[in-house]
Structures are given as structure tokens and as C-alpha cells.
Amino acid sequence: MTEDQVRAASAAVPAAEAAGIHKQFGSTQALRGVDLTLWPGRCLGLVGRNGAGKSTLVSILSGIYPADRGAVRFDGAPAPALGAAGAWRRQIATVFQHSMVVPSLTVAENVFLGRQPQRAGLVDWRQMRDQAAQIMAEWGFSIDVNLACADLTVEQRQIVEIARALAAGTRCLLLDEPTAALERAGIERLFARVRQLTANGVAILYISHHLEEVFEICQDVAVIRDGELVLTGAATGLSKDELVSAMVGPNVAATRADLAPGGARPRGPATPAPEPCLVVDHVSSDSPGGRVTDVSLEVRPGERVGVTGLLSAGVATLARIVAGAAPYETGRVLVGGTGPAPGRRDLNLKAGVGYIPEDRQAEGFVAALSVAENATMTITDWLARVAGFLRPSTRAAAAAPLARRLSIVSAGLSQTTGELSGGNQQKVTVARALARQPRLIVAITPTRGVDVASKSLLLAELARVSDETGAGLLLASDELDDLVICDRVIVLVRGERFTEFTEPPFDREALIAASEGMARDADPPPDSDSEESR
Ligand SMILES: Nc1ncnc2c1ncn2[C@@H]1O[C@H](COP(=O)(O)OP(=O)(O)OP(=O)(O)O)[C@@H](O)[C@H]1O
Numbered sequence: 001m002t003e004d005q006v007r008a009a010s011a012a013v014p015a016a017e018a019a020g021i022h023k024q025f026g027s028t029q030a031l032r033g034v035d036l037t038l039w040p041g042r043c044l045g046l047v048g049r050n051g052a053g054k055s056t057l058v059s060i061l062s063g064i065y066p067a068d069r070g071a072v073r074f075d076g077a078p079a080p081a082l083g084a085a086g087a088w089r090r091q092i093a094t095v096f097q098h099s100m101v102v103p104s105l106t107v108a109e110n111v112f113l114g115r116q117p118q119r120a121g122l123v124d125w126r127q128m129r130d131q132a133a134q135i136m137a138e139w140g141f142s143i144d145v146n147l148a149c150a151d152l153t154v155e156q157r158q159i160v161e162i163a164r165a166l167a168a169g170t171r172c173l174l175l176d177e178p179t180a181a182l183e184r185a186g187i188e189r190l191f192a193r194v195r196q197l198t199a200n201g202v203a204i205l206y207i208s209h210h211l212e213e214v215f216e217i218c219q220d221v222a223v224i225r226d227g228e229l230v231l232t233g234a235a236t237g238l239s240k241d242e243l244v245s246a247m248v249g250p251n252v253a254a255t256r257a258d259l260a261p262g263g264a265r266p267r268g269p270a271t272p273a274p275e276p277c278l279v280v281d282h283v284s285s286d287s288p289g290g291r292v293t294d295v296s297l298e299v300r301p302g303e304r305v306g307v308t309g310l311l312s313a314g315v316a317t318l319a320r321i322v323a324g325a326a327p328y329e330t331g332r333v334l335v336g337g338t339g340p341a342p343g344r345r346d347l348n349l350k351a352g353v354g355y356i357p358e359d360r361q362a363e364g365f366v367a368a369l370s371v372a373e374n375a376t377m378t379i380t381d382w383l384a385r386v387a388g389f390l391r392p393s394t395r396a397a398a399a400a401p402l403a404r405r406l407s408i409v410s411a412g413l414s415q416t417t418g419e420l421s422g423g424n425q426q427k428v429t430v431a432r433a434l435a436r437q438p439r440l441i442v443a444i445t446p447t448r449g450v451d452v453a454s455k456s457l458l459l460a461e462l463a464r465v466s467d468e469t470g471a472g473l474l475l476a477s478d479e480l481d482d483l484v485i486c487d488r489v490i491v492l493v494r495g496e497r498f499t500e501f502t503e504p505p506f507d508r509e510a511l512i513a514a515s516e517g518m519a520r521d522a523d524p525p526p527d528s529d530s531e532e533s534r
């Protein structure tokens, strides 16, 4: 047989199959009879709104949970017994949506977790380090494999997870939002690897809220809605609109409005500028997650200022400094005219900063607390306490409007936040930042993991709060779509202020070029501090 014939023969047997899978959590029916087939040499894109059941299916295909009903098969044979972790790992490798990196272990140990190279019955540490270093070099990342993963940024940790899954060498790979924290160059490298793997007969399941990614690398697409597959087909035969319609379902009236581009506001006549609610004055920080060098900017009440750049450009570091979540070496940060101590989030909260952090799992919410408790956690005023605010019913009443406006899907506001889907946990993080009527909102990639329909809702909510309460917004994001609600956008390159765009709508290509430090094709000239002198 020729190689093609061998491939064709093997392709007749699915690499992995989920047949009639049902899964219920308490009152939530997460999956209702899902049939999904992964074929050797093909990449299947699975899309759906937050809470649709994607990650639940991934967990069942990875042997994390049992299905209530239905069967999982690999290469036509029944899946290993639940709990036989080694046997599952030989069948399937998974990049989970929630970080599975062990913070106290090194990068090399995490890449080879559970399958360290051995010599004479002992772990061969040198080989493990060398192989891990080689994998990182292939990815073009200068991550020291001896570092503890606790010291890595969110993006670096995601690289470790992807490296682990790719290094496993299985015939079946599940990627649950693997690009959520990867910048363009990393995404390109991942896509090149995915293409190479499918060409070699590996079967891949690819989950993403970025539909253009799905069209870029998937041959097949499946749409899941409320635990049911509602559409499957070849990617070439489907349009983005058809996918979105299948995702949101027949409840069009509510969702069409959600999808309308919103948030950008027409420019009104110039009004006298009020005192800034945020002053960043020549701030520098040598943070390992991205250096910031001599950055100055101001945000006035009701103003929405975007900061963008490549992830390592210091965008997240700057926002963390402003939120009091990271220290800085030189310069000043003033919120509402006063300067909270660097690195003191509690003081920033008192000063009226609502913070949406980048790493929602570590800083965004407390998994064991309810949705209502998390959403209202920042309300700490003594008056609220005296008035009995901490009573569950009062909390739920305060959280309900925000939960509705942000389309948080849960079994109820008393549900534990750890049980929500990834995108819904992100929305709880946003609700927490907005609940206290902040004077300044600091948001880092606030729409990460949020589905296409909920994204515009979330951005519109940020815009509404800044309009109605006069809160300033500092929006740090590498998602250019997030920046549509901004009045102006500052671009950082290697930690320095590179240029500023002051005229919405912002040109995508120009923003990308500026982020890469290529063209200062923006107004005004780069060394003019326009907003400081307004
Ligand atoms: N351990 C759990 N306990 C209770 N409910 C759960 C649990 N895991 C998931 N769920 C519920 O099952 C449903 C499906 O969640 P799942 O995480 O599969 O969604 P998803 O499609 O991955 O969403 P996202 O795009 O936000 O990641 C949600 O309503 C979620 O709250």
C-alpha cells in the first residue's frame, strides 16, 4: 500500500468518538446526547457560547469526568477505565482551559509531568531539562526551563501547557482555547504545528471564541448550544454568520442587539477638561512580565483610554501598577489626586479602583464563593455592613442586575463560582470590578474567553458605566476589538510609549504596525504629550 492508501485506511476508523454523551451537574444539564467524531488528519473546530458545554465535553474525552450516559472510544475501542490516568494519557493529550500547570514545579517538570524520561529506573533530570529547553527553543521562547512556573506570566504558562500536550506525541489532541493568552507570533507557531500534526495523521479538536482562527486551521466545524450539537459541517461550506446564528439560536431579538457594534461614542463639543482621575507620571518598572520605561499618561473622569502593544511590551504591567497589583521603581501614580502606596491593592480599592486582572483564576474571584458573593466582594463600606449588606439576599439583589447585563449563565447567583464555565467566571470578575461604582476601572483583556455575542455586551457595559458614573477607564488589551470603546489608544513598544491614536475609529492595520514598532502612523507626533496638555 502507498502511504496515502495507509492513511486512507486508517482514516476510516475515528481517532476518538463521543457517542450519545449526557452529563448533568446538579440542576444543570451540561450535555444532552452529544455525538462527536475526531478523524485522523483532521482538525475539528468546536464553537459555542459561554456555558454551552465545550469544556465539559473536553473533560469527558480526557477521562476527567465520567459521562452519565454514552460512550467514549479511541481508534474504535472502548476508552480506558476512569482513573487509569496513564492509559488515557497514551490516547489523548489536552490543553485545558483552566491552567493545569503546577506552580511549584519547574517549567521542565511541568512539560514532562507524569512521564519524565527515565534512566536505570530513575528520572533523568538532565535529559528532561535538555528536551524541555529544545521544545522551548523550537517555539522561539526564551523561557528558562529551570524557573518555577509560579514566576511565569499567564502567556508563558500557556506555552508550557501547549508544549506539554504537543510533546506527549499522542494521535489525538484536544485544545480548549489554547490561544487565549498568546500573542500573534505564538499563535502563528501554534497554527504551523497544528497543520504539521494533522498532515501527519493526528486528530485535533480545537475550541476557540475567535471564529477566524477556526476558519484558518479547521477542516470541520461543530456548533454546540445548551449542551446539544446544533450544526456540523465542513468549514469551507459555512460562513461566520451561520456559525454565530447557530451559536445564539432562535432567541434572535435579544442576541442581535448584543451583537451590534456598540460602545464607541460620537465626539461631542469640547468641554473643559475635569481634573484627571488617574495620573501616571514617568513610571518605570523592571517587571519580569514586561518592563515599563518612563511612561506617563492621564485619564480624566468619563474618559476611556486604551493601552495596547505586544504582550511583552509592558501593557499588562502598566495596568497592574495602576491597580496596585505590581510594584514600580520610579515615578508616581495618582488615583483621584492621591497616591496609594505601590503594590497595595487594598489602598487602591479604597481609592476607588475597580480592577479586572489578567489572571482571573489567581486574582479574579474566589472559586469557593458564590457568584453573588464574588460580584459584591468589593463593597466593603462600613455603611453597607451596618445596613446588613452582607446578608445573602441583599448580596443577590445587588448582583442580579449586573449578572443580567453581563449575561452570566449560572444555575443561580448562589452557585459556587468555581463551577461556572470559563467565560462566565470572567464575567463574574468584571461584575466584581463594577459593583462598587469605581472612580477608575482598570481592565486587562476583559473579554478573554468571552463568547462573541457576550463580548459586545461586556464592552457596552464598561462604556455605560463610564458614561453614567463618570468613571475613567484604562483598558489594557491586545484584542483590538476591545479598543472600539476607547476615546484614544496609547501603543507601547518594549515598555515605552511609542505612539498614540486619538481619532476613533482606530485603524486596525495601523494599530498592528505600531504595536510591532513599525510605523508611528498615528496622530500626533510621538514625542508630543498631547493628553497631558489638554
Ligand atoms: N463542576 C461543575 N459543577 C457544576 N456545574 C458545572 C461544572 N462544570 C461545568 N458546569 C456547568 O456546565 C455548563 C457547561 O459548562 P462548560 O464549562 O462546559 O461551558 P463552555 O462551553 O466550556 O463555556 P466557556 O466558553 O465559557 O468556556 C455550565 O452551565 C457550567 O456552569
Ligand SMILES: [Mg+2]
Pocket: 054, 055, 056, 097, 176, 421, 422, 423
Ligand atoms: Mg470552557
